[in-house]
Amino acid sequence: MTRLSIGFIGTGRIAQALISGLSRDPxxxxxxxxxxxxxxxxxxxxxxxxxxxxxxxxxxxxEIVVIAVKPYQVAEVLAELKPALRARHLIVSVAAGISTGFIESNCSEGARVVRVMPNTPAFVGEGMTALCKGAHATADDLLAAERMFSAIGKTAIIEESGMDAATAVSGSGPAYMFRIIDALAEGGEACGLDRETALLLATQTMLGAAKMVLSGRKSPEELVREVTTPGGTTEAGLHAMEERDLRGTLVATVKAAATRSKELMK
Incomplete structure (x- = not known):
């Protein structure tokens, strides 16, 4: 396996999560x-x-420079970095809302850029990272970036036009899942469970359900049908969700986050 030499500009939370995974690779x-x-x-x-x-x-x-600073700091960092860039360098950016075009325009001509959107479950090795390449990045560059982020979870290579959606679904998504877990636990408490038990039940259930979907054997809707008995408890709960349009609320949540991601890029 090719040796990678990676430098992080910024060593905050996401950088630390990635470093923790990469540090295990000799x-x-x-x-x-x-x-x-x-x-x-x-x-x-x-x-x-x-x-x-x-x-x-x-x-x-x-050889690989990871830009891991806040979006508003990227231009300043690139101004410092530009004189030191050489043809060998690959630039990987984890800054939300910063396009590959912006980075390329603030670097030397022909700069190779890969933009990524990781998320916070990277801290427990279960991250989800979307990657897209800039105008000059190669297939090998994408493979190198994918190798890096595979150290902290799963990866998906997408077109840059899909990065706002990826930010809304997986970048911001953990917060939505935390809210759902908390709400399920609160429901358990309302029905007589203690907080610790209710939270464990809700959290492990979400983890198990996610693993069933990731297995790829059946779609989410097929899995819903399997666990739902006509006239049973699950059907009653699903009916309450439909009455309150939980599906529509979550779709609107993703759309709002994607819209905000587009605004940040401007």
């Missing part, structure tokens, strides 16, 4: 730079990351 060397010294020092101690003194020194030492 074929990966990791460097980092952060304007907050304490953050970089902590990551360096915990994962053996090579702490760099500047963006320029990081670029000299790596």
């Amino acid at each position: 074929q990966v060397s990791i460097s980092g730079y952060d304007k907050i010294p304490d953050s970089l020092h902590s990551v360096s101690l915990q994962y053996g990351v090579n702490a760099e003194e500047s963006v320029e020194s990081l670029a000299r030492d790596v």
